[in-house]
Amino acid sequence: MKKFLNEPSTAVDDYVAGLVGAHREILEWDCTNRVLQRREAPPFPKVGLVGGGGSGCEPTHTGFVGYGMLDAAAPGQIFTSPVPNQIVAATRRANAGSGVLHIIKNFTGEVMNFGMAQEILYFEDIQVAQVVVNDDVSIPDDGETAGRRGLGATVLVEKIAGAAAEEGRELSEVLAVAEKVIARSGTFAVGLSSCTPPARGKPVYELAETDMDLGIGISGEPGRERVPMANAREIARLMVNEVLSDLAPKDGADLLMLVNGMGATPHHELYLLAGELTAAAEARGACITRQLVGNFVTSLDQTGAAVTFLELDQELKDLWDAPVHTAALRWGR
Amino acid sequence: MKKFLNEPSTAVDDYVAGLVGAHREILEWDCTNRVLQRREAPPFPKVGLVGGGGSGCEPTHTGFVGYGMLDAAAPGQIFTSPVPNQIVAATRRANAGSGVLHIIKNFTGEVMNFGMAQEILYFEDIQVAQVVVNDDVSIPDDGETAGRRGLGATVLVEKIAGAAAEEGRELSEVLAVAEKVIARSGTFAVGLSSCTPPARGKPVYELAETDMDLGIGISGEPGRERVPMANAREIARLMVNEVLSDLAPKDGADLLMLVNGMGATPHHELYLLAGELTAAAEARGACITRQLVGNFVTSLDQTGAAVTFLELDQELKDLWDAPVHTAALRWGR
Numbered sequence: 186m187k188k189f190l191n192e193p194s195t196a197v198d199d200y201v202a203g204l205v206g207a208h209r210e211i212l213e214w215d216c217t218n219r220v221l222q223r224r225e226a227p228p229f230p231k232v233g234l235v236g237g238g239g240s241g242c243e244p245t246h247t248g249f250v251g252y253g254m255l256d257a258a259a260p261g262q263i264f265t266s267p268v269p270n271q272i273v274a275a276t277r278r279a280n281a282g283s284g285v286l287h288i289i290k291n292f293t294g295e296v297m298n299f300g301m302a303q304e305i306l307y308f309e310d311i312q313v314a315q316v317v318v319n320d321d322v323s324i325p326d327d328g329e330t331a332g333r334r335g336l337g338a339t340v341l342v343e344k345i346a347g348a349a350a351e352e353g354r355e356l357s358e359v360l361a362v363a364e365k366v367i368a369r370s371g372t373f374a375v376g377l378s379s380c381t382p383p384a385r386g387k388p389v390y391e392l393a394e395t396d397m398d399l400g401i402g403i404s405g406e407p408g409r410e411r412v413p414m415a416n417a418r419e420i421a422r423l424m425v426n427e428v429l430s431d432l433a434p435k436d437g438a439d440l441l442m443l444v445n446g447m448g449a450t451p452h453h454e455l456y457l458l459a460g461e462l463t464a465a466a467e468a469r470g471a472c473i474t475r476q477l478v479g480n481f482v483t484s485l486d487q488t489g490a491a492v493t494f495l496e497l498d499q500e501l502k503d504l505w506d507a508p509v510h511t512a513a514l515r516w517g518r
Numbered sequence: 519m520k521k522f523l524n525e526p527s528t529a530v531d532d533y534v535a536g537l538v539g540a541h542r543e544i545l546e547w548d549c550t551n552r553v554l555q556r557r558e559a560p561p562f563p564k565v566g567l568v569g570g571g572g573s574g575c576e577p578t579h580t581g582f583v584g585y586g587m588l589d590a591a592a593p594g595q596i597f598t599s600p601v602p603n604q605i606v607a608a609t610r611r612a613n614a615g616s617g618v619l620h621i622i623k624n625f626t627g628e629v630m631n632f633g634m635a636q637e638i639l640y641f642e643d644i645q646v647a648q649v650v651v652n653d654d655v656s657i658p659d660d661g662e663t664a665g666r667r668g669l670g671a672t673v674l675v676e677k678i679a680g681a682a683a684e685e686g687r688e689l690s691e692v693l694a695v696a697e698k699v700i701a702r703s704g705t706f707a708v709g710l711s712s713c714t715p716p717a718r719g720k721p722v723y724e725l726a727e728t729d730m731d732l733g734i735g736i737s738g739e740p741g742r743e744r745v746p747m748a749n750a751r752e753i754a755r756l757m758v759n760e761v762l763s764d765l766a767p768k769d770g771a772d773l774l775m776l777v778n779g780m781g782a783t784p785h786h787e788l789y790l791l792a793g794e795l796t797a798a799a800e801a802r803g804a805c806i807t808r809q810l811v812g813n814f815v816t817s818l819d820q821t822g823a824a825v826t827f828l829e830l831d832q833e834l835k836d837l838w839d840a841p842v843h844t845a846a847l848r849w850g851r
Contacts (some may be wrong), residue, residue: 187710189787203793205811449782454522460536476540
């Protein structure tokens with residue numbers, strides 16, 4: 186294992202120190218409660234947004250704290266959900282009197298710990314709502330599983346709900362727009378390698394040079410299926426078919442496309458794949474009017490990529506285009 | 519070799535297609551001349567900025583075309599300089615009547631082909647100036663080599679000179695500020711692996727699991743020295759010592775720090791390293807007031823990182839903070 190790392194036990198703290206140091210104008214770290222938060226409270230009592238999850242998926246969620254997205258994030262240890270007390274502290278911090286929205290990815294530990302935090306918060310004067318992001322179309326939605334995992338749509342929910350909160354909308358309205366994003370999005374991820382968690386020191390699994398993994402997660406889970414490696418065009422067609430067959434957008438639908446690297450996929454390859462994904466989606470009659478390409482919901486140093494499609498309407502487009510200033514996503518200010 | 523790739527011979531075109539597709543509002547591709555250019559001419563006859571170099575270093579330079587940075591970029595084949603005719607076409611495109619600045623990285627092929635382009639342009643009514651970026655402190659500056667390579671400072675030159683041009687400054691003034699950035703910056707790069715060029719299909723060289731390479735380039739060149747792998751804190755101290763000993767900023771200097779991944783280094787590791795680099799620089803009395811962390815001047819899928827320091831003054835800070843809108847760098851609009 187070769188990484189820029191001091192020791193596995195300090196990987197999260199050392200990362201947070203670097204992140205906050207590089208973005209002092211927007212971030213501060215509450216080291217007692219292990220909450221990463223916006224440095225300045227908003228100028229009016231807006232709805233607060235809280236995200237949290239295992240570390241190793243950076244910039245999710247820590248890189249999305251700031252103007253127009255999250256008010257606080259609770260990073261767990263690598264691939265481990267934050268504990269309930271962290272989420273409670275993040276919620277108190279994010280609360281400005283108008284309530285707080287919890288943005289939860291559908292992983293068992295995360296759902297459980299956010300739930301426990303909500304029980305603790307029940308007796309405080311904070312209105313809490315939640316959404317559970319479950320956009321991974323590689324998992325059957327048949328009630329026989331723990332449900333679909335939360336993947337790239339998490340970024341879209343945080344951006345769009347964040348913009349709605351920044352506009353001054355009420356909690357019920359911010360909740361509704363977050364639910365709309367979840368209902369209208371789907372993701373499919375392909376792995377070209379495993380990742381190497383620092384404490385483990387070696388890859389979680391081996392993947393042959395000739396194979397790729399279809400339907401991977403973001404915590405080192407292997408895919409649902411292992412198939413021979415293909416070229417970018419073939420991979421793009423497969424990914425688009427998986428998502429659009431499931432999402433079934435209306436004919437000529439206006440889509441946002443997130444092309445997301447798993448952590449170690451270079452800019453060159455991600456944009457190359459984005460071009461093929463666009464062609465494959467357009468061949469199915471879709472119209473892609475917004476794109477975001479980069480490593481956003483990752484799995485440490487894994488190579489691979491995921492595509493997320495969101496069927497847009499005017500409200501979602503306006504909220505997507507609204508200004509944002511976080512470590513990992515910034516425009517308009 | 520596992521990559522998102524169709525075939526090696528189309529890697530550059532397929533990448534550019536994806537990039538332009540994702541950023542149609544700012545970019546267009548002149549496929550005849552192989553020039554990536556700003557979609558809309560500026561509203562006044564500003565100085566034009568042209569960058570160019572071998573592909574594989576993305577987002578350099580293609581990802582930096584847009585408002586506040588480059589007007590046109592000429593991407594060569596992988597690790598191969600663009601040909602003179604490409605640079606000529608890019609220069610004509612970037613020219614709005616106030617002259618054009620060529621931003622050249624100090625690599626033999628690039629210097630030669632930009633020089634040939636300038637000879638061709640000599641008989642046209644376009645005023646051309648040039649800077650050669652040579653910030654790599656790992657190479658002795660003793661006249662016995664082809665000189666220091668251009669690495670991370672390229673991004674800083676393009677951003678800062680781009681802002682000066684956008685302000686309406688004259689060519690001589692834009693040239694002067696670009697030269698100031700070069701004179702006040704230095705870079706040192708560390709490799710944890712080789713990269714794999716698509717046409718080669720395998721790594722350029724092998725690097726043992728226990729070793730790292732000091733002083734690597736951005737075209738698959740191995741380092742000047744191979745040493746045992748160390749932890750992030752030790753690596754950071756070494757990098758900071760290399761750059762600051764050479765740059766010798768004044769005591770208490772105000773520095774911009776670019777922490778640059780080589781293409782496949784994850785967000786988590788880059789920010790962790792940024793924290794250690796900050797601590798090491800501050801221990802030497804420096805004060806870091808601007809930071810940029812990410813994969814900006816890369817070498818395909820290589821893992822590793824470089825640090826660039828730039829000694830700031832008020833002019834450089836103002837130009838750095840000015841709005842920019844490109845595929846890879848964006849703020850303020």
